[in-house]
Amino acid sequence: MHDGSFKTLKDVIEYYSDPYKFVQNPINMDTTLLKPLNLTQNEKDDLEAFLRSLTDRQFYKIKS
Numbered sequence: 001m002h003d004g005s006f007k008t009l010k011d012v013i014e015y016y017s018d019p020y021k022f023v024q025n026p027i028n029m030d031t032t033l034l035k036p037l038n039l040t041q042n043e044k045d046d047l048e049a050f051l052r053s054l055t056d057r058q059f060y061k062i063k064s
Contacts, residue, residue: 009052010048013044013047014044017038017039018038019036020036
C-alpha cells in the first residue's frame, strides 16, 4: 500500500476483504471499510489477476 505496510498484492487484497483481521478496533477507519467485503478465495484470485493485467511491463522497463 501507499506506506509499504503490506509486502504483496495478496496482502492488500486480504486487508480490503476484511480489515478487522489486521486492525482490531480501528480509529478513524474509512467508512467504506466498516463492512468487510468478505471476498471468496476465487474472487481474491480473480481480483489479483485483474490488477496484475493492468501492469504494462514494456512501459515499466523503459521508465525504471
